[in-house]
Amino acid sequence: MAGLTLERIAVGALKDIHLDVAPGEIVCLSGPSGSGKSRLLRAVSDLEPHGGTARLGGVEQGAVAGHRWRRSVMMVPAESAWWFDSVGEHLHKPMPEALEALGFSDETASWSVSRLSSGEKQRLALVRTLSREPRALLLDEPTANLDETTTRRLEDWLLPLIRKRRLPVLWVAHGGEQIRRLAGRHFRIEGARLVEEPVRT
Amino acid sequence: MNAIELSWWQLVLASSLVVALAACTHFARLGLGRSLLVAAARTAIQLALIGLVLEALFAVGSLHWVALMGIAMLLLSGREVVARQKYRLRGGWSFAIGTVSMFISAFSVTVLTLLAVIDPHPWYDPRYAIPLLGMLLGNTMTGVSLGLDRLTESARRSRDIIENRLMLGETWADACSDFRREAMRAGLMPIINSMAAAGIVSLPGMMTGQILAGSPPALAVKYQILVMFTIAAGTGFGTFAAVATCARRLFDDRERLRVDRLTAG
Numbered sequence: 473m474a475g476l477t478l479e480r481i482a483v484g485a486l487k488d489i490h491l492d493v494a495p496g497e498i499v500c501l502s503g504p505s506g507s508g509k510s511r512l513l514r515a516v517s518d519l520e521p522h523g524g525t526a527r528l529g530g531v532e533q534g535a536v537a538g539h540r541w542r543r544s545v546m547m548v549p550a551e552s553a554w555w556f557d558s559v560g561e562h563l564h565k566p567m568p569e570a571l572e573a574l575g576f577s578d579e580t581a582s583w584s585v586s587r588l589s590s591g592e593k594q595r596l597a598l599v600r601t602l603s604r605e606p607r608a609l610l611l612d613e614p615t616a617n618l619d620e621t622t623t624r625r626l627e628d629w630l631l632p633l634i635r636k637r638r639l640p641v642l643w644v645a646h647g648g649e650q651i652r653r654l655a656g657r658h659f660r661i662e663g664a665r666l667v668e669e670p671v672r673t
Numbered sequence: 674m675n676a677i678e679l680s681w682w683q684l685v686l687a688s689s690l691v692v693a694l695a696a697c698t699h700f701a702r703l704g705l706g707r708s709l710l711v712a713a714a715r716t717a718i719q720l721a722l723i724g725l726v727l728e729a730l731f732a733v734g735s736l737h738w739v740a741l742m743g744i745a746m747l748l749l750s751g752r753e754v755v756a757r758q759k760y761r762l763r764g765g766w767s768f769a770i771g772t773v774s775m776f777i778s779a780f781s782v783t784v785l786t787l788l789a790v791i792d793p794h795p796w797y798d799p800r801y802a803i804p805l806l807g808m809l810l811g812n813t814m815t816g817v818s819l820g821l822d823r824l825t826e827s828a829r830r831s832r833d834i835i836e837n838r839l840m841l842g843e844t845w846a847d848a849c850s851d852f853r854r855e856a857m858r859a860g861l862m863p864i865i866n867s868m869a870a871a872g873i874v875s876l877p878g879m880m881t882g883q884i885l886a887g888s889p890p891a892l893a894v895k896y897q898i899l900v901m902f903t904i905a906a907g908t909g910f911g912t913f914a915a916v917a918t919c920a921r922r923l924f925d926d927r928e929r930l931r932v933d934r935l936t937a938g
Contacts, residue, residue, distance in 0.1 A: 517840060518929065519836060519839060519840065519930075521925075534927075537928065538927040538929060539839070539842055539844040539845070539928050542839060542840060542841070543841075544842075546841060548840070549836075552837060553831075553834040553838075555838065555851065557835050565798040601841060604842060606839055643830075
């Protein structure tokens with residue numbers, strides 16, 4: 473599996489961002505709201521015009537079609553959108569183990585998306601993304617709508633999976649506690665730059 | 674043709690009905706009187722002018738003048754398409770897309786119908802070419818503007834859905850497929866409805882006009898069927914071309930959704 477590299481990315485207020493994320497490594501990003509965390513993820517996912525480039529292993533962002541890049545480097549937005557009627561239609565393949573690990577059941581696939589709570593949407597958006605077998609993940613506060621217990625449950629499922637599949641992960645997170653649990657490295661956005669913060673004291 | 678001659682004073686009589694209606698709405702404080710009168714005056718003036726133009730055109734009958742007339746009609750309908758958009762593409766793209774798709778569909782269907790079906794001599798005889806083109810352009814314009822309006826509106830409203838689908842690695846065409854389908858449906862619904870209701874609920878305007886002008890109903894019906902089919906084809910192809918091109922233009926070469934290319938009309 474390949475690592476994810478950001479080279480001289482410039483988007484919004486952010487300038488000249490360099491970052492290497494190794495396979496299986498989680499790099500946490502934090503910063504005040506409006507500092508450009510989401511836009512940085514969107515730039516890496518190539519969803520908006522930006523300076524610089526990103527690389528997954530030997531493949532450069534601009535060298536393949538947009539959808540091919542995003543088929544490898546998948547972003548999970550803070551607020552997920554749903555377009556089919558049922559949950560199952562959004563999954564590329566049945567994900568019984570993932571659903572069970574997150575406190576759902578086989579029946580969940582037949583649930584109507586209009587009745588999902590924000591917490592359910594957030595967890596199912598992650599399952600939906602992983603059902604398409606990405607090779608790198610960009611997560612925008614994936615536990616923002618979850619309580620403490622559910623958050624821990626999600627981490628217990630996701631972390632081993634990231635390690636097993638050796639996915640490079642950029643994870644936008646808020647809480648210092650969570651960052652200490654997850655991160656290989658942690659960067660705080662300060663103005664136009666990323667400032668590395670110690671993860672464990 | 675044995676049309677009963679209609680004199681101008683008889684039209685004045687008909688116009689008094691509109692004036693009476695305007696007076697009623699004025700006294701009922703509906704605030705419609707003024708625009709009703711302006712619209713009625715526009716109808717009279719515009720149609721009188723086009724009557725003069727058509728008389729002259731029919732008298733000359735040369736291909737140049739027919740073509741010039743056709744192009745003028747096309748450009749005006751292109752402007753009309755843009756005027757009906759809530760959001761339009763920046764940089765004249767809406768006008769270009771609307772005009773080109775109407776040109777491709779309405780003009781080719783008109784020429785095809787003239788050459789292969791009606792077969793007048795010469796084939797561009799303005800007596801057939803201009804009314805047919807006018808009817809096709811009018812209807813294609815409605816289809817194109819409804820289709821484009823629906824597409825751009827859903828791109829803005831459903832931006833989250835489209836972008837989330839892109840994030841999951843879908844192509845731009847897949848990510849907006851539902852909205853393209855909706856836009857096509859919106860553009861084609863009027864003609865599908867009027868084909869389905871023709872003769873049962875409504876007597877189409879052209880057929881009514883022909884019968885009033887003295888044509889035998891059987892002939893009027895045949896022409897109406899012809900016109901309905903050509904309108905359906907023209908509207909369908911025109912809307913398809915416009916919606917497909919506009920959808921492509923909503924995404925850039927990296928398949929990103931670019932709602933910043935839209936501006937409030």
